[in-house]
Amino acid sequence: MNLPSAVESDEVICQCYQVNESTIRNTIAKNDLKDIDSVTEACEAGGGCHSCHILIQLFIDQYLEKTTPMEDLVQDHAQKIKKEGILSRFFKNF
Numbered sequence: 001m002n003l004p005s006a007v008e009s010d011e012v013i014c015q016c017y018q019v020n021e022s023t024i025r026n027t028i029a030k031n032d033l034k035d036i037d038s039v040t041e042a043c044e045a046g047g048g049c050h051s052c053h054i055l056i057q058l059f060i061d062q063y064l065e066k067t068t069p070m071e072d073l074v075q076d077h078a079q080k081i082k083k084e085g086i087l088s089r090f091f092k093n094f
């Protein structure tokens with residue numbers, strides 16, 4: 001299963017630091033960021049509970065034009081998700 005090509009609206013992705021999707025995507029593109037730690041350093045997203053790491057990784061992968069299978073993202077990041085429902089806005093299976 002491949003991931004959706006884009007997230008549909010400009011919602012707050014990182015609840016801990018109130019960072020929205022466009023800020024994260026623009027930060028990734030402007031600074032050519034390739035990992036979550038760099039995104040956190042640049043705009044604070046991902047610096048709290050880590051629930052949003054899976055979505056930050058999705059945005060990085062989309063910027064890099066990688067098609068990471070959803071199962072791989074879930075395996076790498078699902079254990080960090082502490083806030084229920086954060087993925088249901090983006091993925092139908094959650």
Ligand code: FES
Pocket residue numbers: 013014015016017045046047048049050051052053
């Ligand atoms: S929601 Fe992003 S670090 Fe908590």
